[in-house]
Amino acid sequence: MASIQMMIVCIVVVSALMIVPSFSVEAPLRNPVESVVAPPPAFFDYVETCAEKFGTKCPEIGDLLTGKNNIVSEDCCSAIVNIGKQCHDALLTVLLQMDNFKQFSSIISQRDAWLWNYCVNQSTKTT
Numbered sequence: 001m002a003s004i005q006m007m008i009v010c011i012v013v014v015s016a017l018m019i020v021p022s023f024s025v026e027a028p029l030r031n032p033v034e035s036v037v038a039p040p041p042a043f044f045d046y047v048e049t050c051a052e053k054f055g056t057k058c059p060e061i062g063d064l065l066t067g068k069n070n071i072v073s074e075d076c077c078s079a080i081v082n083i084g085k086q087c088h089d090a091l092l093t094v095l096l097q098m099d100n101f102k103q104f105s106s107i108i109s110q111r112d113a114w115l116w117n118y119c120v121n122q123s124t125k126t127t
Contacts, residue, residue, distance in 0.1 A: 047094050050087035054079050064115055065108045066101070077119035088116060
């Protein structure tokens with residue numbers, strides 16, 4: 001009788017040990033965004049300089065990049081080309097980090113290439 005009880009206890013313990021792992025909580029996966037190294041402070045100084053050079057001649061830039069507007073003013077194109085490709089790309093990098101624009105990241109990436117090329121072509125026509 002004791003051996004039957006012992007077998008039942010063993011079966012219960014083994015069964016419990018097999019079931020417990022299925023209820024265990026896995027460690028949360030690391031968010032890949034959290035593992036991205038922040039840019040050096042010099043980058044933000046550079047972006048600030050770019051923003052100052054860009055100025056306020058292109059208030060429609062957000063609508064242009066999100067596809068809400070396709071009309072680019074001459075002043076806007078001039079401002080985009082005058083800051084140069086590196087500044088333009090740095091400003092875009094910061095823009096894509098902003099909550100207001102994250103949802104448009106794929107559209108912005110496509111529209112950005114179009115906008116840059118369009119403005120460069122416009123600037124070569126006027127010179």
